[in-house]
Amino acid sequence: MKFGVVTFPGSNCDYDAFAAARLIGEDAEFLWHQETDLRGCDVIILPGGFAHGDYLRSGAIARFSPIMKAVARFAAEGGLVFGICNGFQVLLESGLLPGALIRNRDLRFRGRDVYIRVERNDLAFTSEYRVGDVLKIPIAHKDGNYYNFSGDVELLKKSNRVVFRYCDREGNVTDRSNPNGSADNIAGIVSESGNVMGMMPHPERAMESILGSSDGYRMFISIRNFINRSIGCEKA
Amino acid sequence: MSKNKATVFVRLKDGVLDPQGLTIEKAIKNMGYDMVNSVRSGRFFELELGGGENSKEKVTEICRKLLANPVIEKFEVDFDK
Numbered sequence: 001m002k003f004g005v006v007t008f009p010g011s012n013c014d015y016d017a018f019a020a021a022r023l024i025g026e027d028a029e030f031l032w033h034q035e036t037d038l039r040g041c042d043v044i045i046l047p048g049g050f051a052h053g054d055y056l057r058s059g060a061i062a063r064f065s066p067i068m069k070a071v072a073r074f075a076a077e078g079g080l081v082f083g084i085c086n087g088f089q090v091l092l093e094s095g096l097l098p099g100a101l102i103r104n105r106d107l108r109f110r111g112r113d114v115y116i117r118v119e120r121n122d123l124a125f126t127s128e129y130r131v132g133d134v135l136k137i138p139i140a141h142k143d144g145n146y147y148n149f150s151g152d153v154e155l156l157k158k159s160n161r162v163v164f165r166y167c168d169r170e171g172n173v174t175d176r177s178n179p180n181g182s183a184d185n186i187a188g189i190v191s192e193s194g195n196v197m198g199m200m201p202h203p204e205r206a207m208e209s210i211l212g213s214s215d216g217y218r219m220f221i222s223i224r225n226f227i228n229r230s231i232g233c234e235k236a
Numbered sequence: 237m238s239k240n241k242a243t244v245f246v247r248l249k250d251g252v253l254d255p256q257g258l259t260i261e262k263a264i265k266n267m268g269y270d271m272v273n274s275v276r277s278g279r280f281f282e283l284e285l286g287g288g289e290n291s292k293e294k295v296t297e298i299c300r301k302l303l304a305n306p307v308i309e310k311f312e313v314d315f316d317k
Contacts, residue, residue, distance in 0.1 A: 056302070056303070057305055060302065060305065061302075064302070092307075093305065098307075099307060100305055100307040100308045102252070102253065102255075102308065103255045103256065104255070105253070105255060106255075107255050107256070107259060145253075147252065147253065147307075147308060148307070149251075181253075
């Protein structure tokens, strides 16, 4: 299987995502934002960074990069699309996920490890975790405060589309453990169909314990297992 | 005659948290201007237009698609000759 990592001008976690895919022994390829073809990649990662300088709003310009048409088509056909940090912002601006990310409530750029709780493990991205698992994953952002009109947040909760929530080391979802003011401590959400996921924390930076945490490793393994299963089904 | 300039004002919708506005508000109060009750921040854009058909509609479309994020923001456009 092959991971596709989109590089926008200003992306800076594209190599981390690439390295994460390679670390689990899979193929990976960079896709320049001007391209219009996904070159047969099985999963598309929109990486972290500051696409197009984050001018106007984070993700607002990247949404109109030529490759995003192909990404939207791929998502509509059920392809796996995974937006991390800035990539999450791009997915929201594109309307592939609902809501918006506004400035952190304390106006600060936050770069540190946080704890997030797994709320769903029935997804292609999270099948290797258990519900309630607490992951230590770094964040690095200034615009990560998930905002939506309260009714919409309720709807997300009701339809069970919150995948990760900020929590403390023990897994308690508290205001203190919320690093950016996100509604309902939301750290990651998924599309209704379950194939498009966006999150602010960086699992691709938590792949080896020597780097502080390996809790992101199983996310990439989940994705690989899902793809391999679906490739197996096609062949059968 | 075609309109040749559009000024676009983008504001956060009412009720959307504006941490920047709140911070400026605090600064103003610290400066001693206690008659200021609240501050909301926003941004504006000036678009020079080259004429052509339906430019008003097209500018509105640009606002909707790019300059404002309809989830959290609203916009107004002033057209001057």
